[in-house]
Amino acid sequence: MDTHILIVDDEKAITDLVGIYLQNEGYRVTLAYNGADAAKAILEQDFDLAVLDIMLPDIDGFELLRTIRAEHTYPVIMLTARGSQADKIEGLSMGADDYVVKPFRPLELVARCKAQLRRYTSYGSRSGEADDVELTVDGLTINKDSRVVTVDERPVRCTPLEYSILLYLVEHRGKVVSVEDLFRAVWGEEFMASSSNTVMVHIRHLREKIGDDASNPRFIKNIWGVGYTIEG
Numbered sequence: 001m002d003t004h005i006l007i008v009d010d011e012k013a014i015t016d017l018v019g020i021y022l023q024n025e026g027y028r029v030t031l032a033y034n035g036a037d038a039a040k041a042i043l044e045q046d047f048d049l050a051v052l053d054i055m056l057p058d059i060d061g062f063e064l065l066r067t068i069r070a071e072h073t074y075p076v077i078m079l080t081a082r083g084s085q086a087d088k089i090e091g092l093s094m095g096a097d098d099y100v101v102k103p104f105r106p107l108e109l110v111a112r113c114k115a116q117l118r119r120y121t122s123y124g125s126r127s128g129e130a131d132d133v134e135l136t137v138d139g140l141t142i143n144k145d146s147r148v149v150t151v152d153e154r155p156v157r158c159t160p161l162e163y164s165i166l167l168y169l170v171e172h173r174g175k176v177v178s179v180e181d182l183f184r185a186v187w188g189e190e191f192m193a194s195s196s197n198t199v200m201v202h203i204r205h206l207r208e209k210i211g212d213d214a215s216n217p218r219f220i221k222n223i224w225g226v227g228y229t230i231e232g
Contacts, residue, residue, distance in 0.1 A: 003117060004028045004046060008038040008064065009053040009079060014102075018051070021106045022113065035059025042067050049117055051100075051109065053079040054087060062094060069095040073159045075116035077109070092201040097161045115188065120160045135170050137230055140210065140219055142170055151210050161186065162206045165199075169220060169230045178227040203228065 005027050009015040012033055019029045030045060032038035035056040042050070042064065050068060054061035065076055075097040080087050088099050098112055135142045139152045142163075149156040149166065158166065164186045169177060179199050180191045187195075203220060206212075212219050221229050 002028060003048045004030065005113065006030050006032065006038065006041055006045075006047045006050040006052075008032045008035070008051065008056070008061070010034060010056050011053075018106050018109055021110050025110060025114070027113075035061075035064060038064055039067055042072075047072075047074055048120060049075050049077070049113060051077045051079060051113065054091070055081060062090065065091065065094050065096055069159075073157060075120050075160060077112055077116060079104075089197065089201055092198060093205055095159055095205065097159060116160075119164060119188075135167075137170055137173055138218065140170070140230075142167055149210075156209050158206070158209060161202060162209065165202055165206060166210075169228060173230045176223045176226050176229045180227075182227060 003026075005022055007015050007018055007022070007029060008031075009018075010033055015031050015033060019031050022029050030041055030047070032041055035058045038052070038056075039059055041047075050064075052061040052064050056064075061078055061080075065078070068074070068076055076095065077098045077100060078087075078091045078096045079100050079102060081102040091099060097116055100109055100112060133143060133145050135144070141150045142148075144167070147163065149158050149163065165182065168182060168185050179196050183189070183191050183195045183199050187198075189195075204214070207214055207217070207220055210219060214222075219230055221231065223229055
């Protein structure tokens with residue numbers, strides 16, 4: 001296994017411990033204890049996942065997230081000691097895939113990393129299915145072999161999580177998908193009270209990428225109190 005994970009946290013003991021746990025799982029790990037070293041690593045190395053602490057002494061985790069999302073779609077997990085809902089929404093809006101609040105158990109973070117990597121490595125794949133490789137709805141096209149999304153032939157760069165949301169809605173086009181069903185299918189976790197906000201933020205970010213006006217959507221439509229639909 002040559003899966004490469006970046007861990008960024010100014011608390012060296014935490015960073016080193018998480019690194020050891022991930023290395024024991026067979027992952028290749030790069031550790032950074034400040035934003036400057038992390039930014040350099042992001043620009044110079046290839047990663048499959050990043051874990052970013054928000055509160056760093058120089059460049060904060062949000063700025064590192066912006067650097068990653070300018071060029072890359074690999075999953076990003078944010079770490080925070082604050083547990084603020086505003087922080088979580090800001091991070092998700094910027095393209096973060098998951099959030100872990102300190103203090104946490106290292107095994108919990110390892111499990112979150114594994115879940116994100118499973119989604120990333122299977123990004124768009126549906127092995128064993130005999131359905132269409134290319135799905136098209138009103139100028140929106142998803143090619144499941146190449147994992148490419150286009151709108152009116154314009155490429156749209158989606159994170160694995162955004163791709164999974166869009167693919168699930170397109171595969172269920174013509175049906176109303178509840179927020180609970182969407183969360184369970186895409187995140188693979190049990191639905192909780194905070195899950196609605198998580199889905200809402202990712203839908204908003206996805207709409208921005210595909211040029212969908214929330215007040216008059218072309219693709220993803222809200223069915224208030226129920227969920228979302230893409231009409232077939």
